[in-house]
Amino acid sequence: MIAVDDGVPAPLGAHFDGRGVNFALFSEHATAVDICLFEPGERHETRTVRLPCRTDDVWHGYLRGVLPGQLYGYRVHGPWDPGNGHRFNPSKLLLDPYAREIRGKIRWHDALYGHRRGGREDRIDRRDSAVYMPRCVVTAPEVPNLALDPVRRPLADTVVYEAHVKALTRTHPAIPEPERGTYAALAHPAIIEHLVKLGVTALELLPIQGFVDDRFLVDKGLVNFWGYQPLSYFAPDPRYLGEGGLGSLKAAIRELNAAGIETWLDVVYNHTAEGDHTGPTLAFRGIDNASYYKLDPADRHRNIDCTGCGNTFDVSHPRVMQLVLDSLRHWVTAYGIAGFRFDLASSLGRSPLAFSPQAAFFQAVAQDPVLARVKMVAEPWDIGEGGYQLGGYPRGWSEWNDQFRDATRGFWKGDSGTLAKVTQGLTGSREVFAPSRRSPLASVNFIASHDGFTLADTVAYEAKHNEANGEDNRDGHGHNVSRNYGVEGDTDNPAVLSLRARQKRNMLATVMLAQGVPMLLMGDERSRSQGGNNNAYAQDNPTSWMDWSTDPDPALSGFVSNLLALRRSQPALRRRRFFTGTLIDPDQPLRDVHWLAPEGTEMGESHWSDDGLQAFGMQIGNDGEPGDRLLMLFNAGEGACTFHLDPVVGGPWWPVFDTGEPEGASPPDAPAYASGAAVPLAGRTVLVLTAAGAGAGIRAGWASGR
Structure with a gap:
């Protein structure tokens, strides 16, 4: 039997204390909040409870008798007033922003939209969306585990390996088939042995916080493979859970730690999967649109879009910043994450619109006793005005150095006028980072990343070939700074292949011999190609997967291993x-x-x-x-x-x-x-x-x- 008490406003989320669960949800502009309880397999809630209390804009209640494993979601009441930024619609089931686990996935339907999709935006859609939504799961209390403490390797000794959970492990023959593509596969001895042999010290995973497959991709039979459409900032995405559940991710990180390898996460706090003002109502939009998103002051029914994804998360709002900080701490303390790479990080420093290295978010991170010990790396741009901020971040932050990438590619492909830029990169980009009183370690140096050509494609293609994405090759950037050396794509010409092999090695050497923090893209050590696709975000197939069965340049892994051994042996390089x-x-x-x-x-x-x-x-x-x-x-x-x-x-x-x-x-x-x-x-x-x-x-x- 379930009994309802007032509960407490903190901590936010759903927390089990041994007898019941305290639910707490922030919404400044709501008029009421309902907690909806579901039984497994049921399309609709079996019980709805109105949260009885509101304290400092936090709605809360304690449900005695609710246990871990309970499925739930929210319905939030309030004004439907898009002109003033309010899009409350209690017909829409909403995910808890603080949910630790999500079960199921979105099934796209027009009922997921707060307004009549395809009609007038100011007309509310009162169809129930519950049948199309995943569920939140009440989890057991998290017990601190000292074994999850990260390695905490000095940044000067760090070599980053950027990878995707599924792409790295999907085809490895040593991994049992049920584990391939899951969190558990990251802990397989074959994967760890490969990373250790290479000499990398940090595995940076593309987004694993719960994310959404865009509707337009699903309609084309594709998925958002990279994961840059977040919806749940505390829960690992369920598609990689496998049979081991949440514990499999913790176990994998524990095994990586034991091998001396830190785990970093690529995190996306700049926007969410709800898109622009015409997008669906899945969580934040229905909980409090005017608080969670930056709205156009001249037309508050529209979002400000600094991200190219339709909306911008308003981290300048105290409660939104709290959510981001709570989320980051959760990944550190519950999972043992040692570093974060922030996608489109300039949006986090907009206070409220212009970027500032003194923004409250950066100051909060610097003084946080948990986060101050964690490595912070910015993708130092977004698409908003003044968004390109390479060198503009505060002390304690490192940045992806795209100028290093372009200068190195240009120098080796023979572009004129690149000498000064490539030598600047080799010395740690002093001109870029010294003005902010940082060291060479502020520069994360790379030749290739998930976004763009792989290393092998940089020496095999001069134009993008993204037709498989279904956008008539319009997507992806055209500035590749690449050269095909006489043949576009695959060839059996030994002279061309020999030259490409040499150029791959030259660019890798430039990265690893430069001052700063080197980063290697998954598969570059095995000459992995994406067939010239420089925007493979929707390709959950061999285009993106590491091919463990063939190696077109079998000596290249040994080259990388020897190069990193040289770097370790020479303090002058660090x-x-x-x-x-x-x-x-x-x-x-x-x-x-x-x-x-x-x-x-x-x-x-x-x-x-x-x-x-x-x-x-x-x-x-x-x-x-x-x-x-x-x-x-x-x-x-x-x-x-x-x-x-x-x-x-x-x-x-x-x-x-x-x-x-x-x-x-x-x-x-x-x-x-x-x-x-x-x-x-x-x-x-x-x-x-x-x-x-x-x-x-x-x-x-x-x-x-x-």
């Missing part, structure tokens, strides 16, 4: 402070970063202003340890060149890494180069040399399994 260009020794003209022209002199103004220069050298030392030095020689030109080592850089130098080698490691018998020597450098090559004696130690480390 500096925590920017180079300054100052002299290491006042009596010697050698700088902490010393740029070399091929003719054997320090690069001067004439070199930096030469738009056609495609070869340079870079000598660096570790911060505070000038004796720990590396010499890196880059040649993006088609033809070979000879580097004359400036006597200032000293010698001898041992070659340790060469992108002309299939797996990267220089031959053990490679000769050392004395001070002032001439170093032959093949076209389209990176050669890394280290101080005398160190090279043999690095190669020995590789041979012993790193």
